[in-house]
Amino acid sequence: MGIILKVENLSVELYGETILENLAFKVEEGEILTILGPNGAGKTVLLKALLxxxxxxxxxEWRQxxxxxxxxxxxxxxxxIPMSVGEFFKLKKTSDKxxxxILKSIGLAEDILRKKIGSLSSGQFQRILVGWALVSNPQILLFDEPTTGVDISGQESIYEFLEKLKEERGLTILLITHDLSVVYKFATRCLCLNKKLLCYSLPKELTPESLAQLYGGEIKLYEHSHG
Amino acid sequence: MSIAMDNQFLFILIAGIFIGGAAAYLGSLMLAKRMALVGDALGHVALPGMGLALLLGLDVSLGAFSFLLLGIFLIWLFEIKTSLPTEALVGIAFVASLAVGFLIVPEPELLEALFGDISKISFGMAATSAVFSILIFLIVKSIYPKMVLASISNDLAKSEGIGVKKQNFIYLLSIALIVALGIKIVGSLLVGALVIVPAAAARNLSRNLKEYYSLSIILGILSCFLGILLFEFTGFSAAAMIILTSTFFFLVSLIFKR
Known part of the structure; x- marks a missing residue:
């Protein structure tokens, strides 16, 4: 397992304000790294900087x-936008094959290609977005906060779905989430972010103290909503 | 009707059909809400240029196009210098140009500049319109998927390696070009409608992109064609007839909205 991404001294400044300060972490091939943090912590900014x-x-430093x-x-x-799912894929000049x-791999039937994007359920739409990201056959997925609570098809959660994809395609996944149960169940490593890196550890090493420090008073809320 | 009149009418129809189609195709890319203003505003930005051209005895499209380039450059510059939203900047450019244009355009020609005068369309103008409309069509076709993606999300487009600013600039240039042509047909006040209205009607009726842009082009062409016919038979202003025809299509599209 090699290292797929190495970040050192990463800082991002937007409109004169420091959003991210001095981050350092590594991502190994095959990992599911979750990025935890309160609103406004710079999670999305981190993904965009990585992109x-x-x-x-x-x-x-991405692997070459x-x-x-x-x-x-x-x-x-x-x-x-009046656009069918098929046309959405065609924006990337994706071949029919x-x-x-991809449809097979994200568990959707081919007739969805003719449907209007605006008419999809949020679960279907989430799958399509993941499928769209898979077009270039990436080794790593950067995933900005899946809609929690949306069962993507009956029993399978978006996370079980991602885990299946990861196995099938040998993916490495970087995932922003608010959902602690996801961190415990699926993550191989976890990164706590609030402008600075507050933790970078295995999920089981997350302590209530470190979470309280990360979220302040909010922590109770998160535990309850996904208990 | 003399043969010369017949030819003249043919030239008008050719110019109208090509410009109407290309303008509507461009309009179909105004997917993000704020973009709709741009086409409208640029028509007004053209006015001082038309005034200068009239004073100097030059072609009004040429005068309009140079001022449009200036307008685009200024909007782009203001956008970098301030954090005001684009629509506010476009709005300022819009009223300032209208005021300057009102001062510059000689009074006898003011009505023509504002509402167009298709009786002046020559063979040369018809041919130029056809050539440039086809050119615009090809340019827009080449940036279409990228522009759609950028309308969905700038970040998504950038993550695909698309130079969003460059695409936007090409798009704005195409709008400037079609506006410079369109002012001869419907004048600077109404030229924005050539761009916006057919696409708005088409959006109501379409389930996918292909239907959407095809229908935009068809409605753009039909509006100009029927509007010019109405002008020929009623003698009312061609600009008014064209825009009212497209507005009629829009109203009908509301009934059949999908």
Missing amino acids: GILPHKGKI GVKIGYVPQRLPFIKD ITRD
Whole structure:
């Protein structure tokens, strides 16, 4: 298992404000690294910096030739656009065969290709977004906070779905989440972020103290909502 | 009707059909809400340029296009210098240009500049319109998927390695070009409608992108074609007839909204 991503001294400043300060961590191949942190902690900014779409200081070192898939948090405008699922894939010039393979892998039937994006259920839409990120056949997925609570099809949660994909495609996954149960069940490593790196550990090493420090008073709320 | 008149009418139809189609195709990319203003505003930005061209005896499209380039550059510059939203900047450019244009355009030509005068369309103008419309169509076709992706999400587009700023700039240039052509048909006040209205109607009726842009183009062409026919038979302003035809399509599309 090699190292797929190495981050050193990473700082991001936006509009004169420091959003991320001096982060350092490594991601190994095959890991599921969850990024925990309160609102405004800079989690999404971190993903965008890793994608290279935000200016940053410090070192972000991807393994050479690595392909990255990005699943954004929300796409508020997409439902206003008259576009079928098939056309959404075609925006990337995806071949029909690849699209079919991906549909199989994300567990959707081919007739969804003709459906309007705006008419999908949130679970279907989430799957399509993941599928779309898989088009380039990436080795690593950056996933910005899946809609928690949405059962993606009956019993299977988005996380079980991701874990299956990970096995099938040998993916490494970086995942922003608010859901502590996800961290305990699925993550191999966990990163706590609030502008600075507050923890970088195995999930079982997360202590109530470190979580309290991360979230302040909010922690109770999180434990209850996903108990 | 003389043969010369018949030819003239043919030139008008050719210019109208090509410009109407290309403008509507461009309009179909105004997927993000704030973009809709841009086409409208740029029509007004063209006005001072038209005034100068009239004073100097140059082609109004040429004058309009140079001012449009200036307008785009200024909006882009303000965008970097301030944190105001683009629509506010576009709004400022819009009213300032209208005021300057009102001062510059000689009074006898003001009505023509504001509402167009298709009786002046020559063979050369029809041919130029057709060539540039096809050019615009090809340019827009080449950036279409990237622009759609950028409308969905700038970040998603950037993560795919798309230079969003460059695509936007090409798009704005195409709008400037179509506006410079369109002012001859419907004038600077209404040229924005050529871009916006057919696409708005098409969006109501479409389930997917292909239907959407095809229908935009068809409605854009039909609006110009029927509007010019109405002008020919009623003698009312061509600009008004074209825009009212497209508005009629929009109203009908509300009934059949999907």
